[in-house]
Amino acid sequence: MDEEESGPRQRAAETKRRRTRESIVNGTIDLFKDQEHGDYTLGQIAEEAGVGTATIVNNFGTKYEVLRTAHDRLLAPIIEPITAGAENGTYKPKDGVDELIRYIYAIAKMCQQHQALTVAMIRAYFEQTSDGTLDLGSFITKGLHPILMAPPFIPGEGVDAAIHIFSQAGTRRGAFNHRYHTWALMMTLYHGTANDEPSRVAEFACSQMLAAALPEVDPRDLSARLPRIKEKVDGWFERRENQEI
Incomplete structure (x- = not known):
């Protein structure tokens, strides 16, 4: 030939x-x-x-790779605008904390709308590996990373392993391991039920993340922000559903 x-x-x-x-x-x-x-x-x-x-x-x-690919497809409308904007320099959220809450709530809502697939995917992951070598949640982590590159999250060295947080005076406040927190979010979704409110999952996940990244954030501030952000995200989901009908 x-x-x-x-x-x-x-x-x-x-x-x-x-x-x-x-x-x-x-x-x-x-x-x-x-x-x-x-x-x-x-x-x-x-x-x-x-x-x-x-x-x-x-x-x-493997079955896990089929389910993971399908799950990533469902999350793509949430994650890809962030990653694409980060690549071309247009992703510049005004408030990083608001954006983190919006992102986690949207991920939680999408996963719980597709509860059976989410749980089956994670179960297939555990059935296939016990040493954590397979990919679980890296697509979510990929979208999370640009959010933590925006104010008030200021990264230092070693961003491959963790986001290092510094105060305005330049003193280090702590380190935020986005892979660990993505894993924790997946486990929260895995052990949850279809009756769990995505807002409760998002508030729990965000409180854990913010406690690590911005320990000075008042938990009451998170609770005050969530209803406003939840309303916007719910509206986005409703518009998508109406377009698909």
């Missing part, structure tokens, strides 16, 4: 693979949609996607 023939064939193969992966992800989301509890086998996911189980294994490797 010469190069002129291999090029189109390679592109066709890549297009087919991309469409297959898309069908599997969409089938996974449809299968878990509106379910508060329950889980599905790879065979059931394959049947919903209209492919064979071997095709899923060839494209994703």
Whole structure:
């Protein structure tokens, strides 16, 4: 086969693979949609996607990777505007604390709207690994990082491991490990129930994060901010749902 023939064939193969992966992800989301509890086998996911189980294994490797990819797809409308804005320099939130609360509440609300998929994904993670080497919540961490790069969160050295917080006088106040707090958020969602209010999850998660990053923030200030931010985020979810109808 010469190069002129291999090029189109390679592109066709890549297009087919991309469409297959898309069908599997969409089938996974449809299968878990509106379910508060329950889980599905790879065979059931394959049947919903209209492919064979071997095709899923060839494209994703494990059930966890299928569920993680589907879960990331649901969170993308929340996270990608932040990461894209951070990359092109347009992401500049006016109030970092407000933005942190907004982000965590939106993540909690989306995860609890898709409770069955969230729980199944985390369960599959634990079934597959016990040493923490697999990816869990890194997409959430990716969106969290730019928020902690904005005032009043001022990073110092070592941001790969933690956000180091400094006072205006330059003295170090502490360190904020965003990976740890993402993990804690995922565990809160995993052990919660569909009846938990996302605002309660968000308030708990934000209080833990702010206690580490900005210990001088009064917890009463967090409680005062949340209703206003919750109303805006709930409106965003409602507009999205109306567009999808």
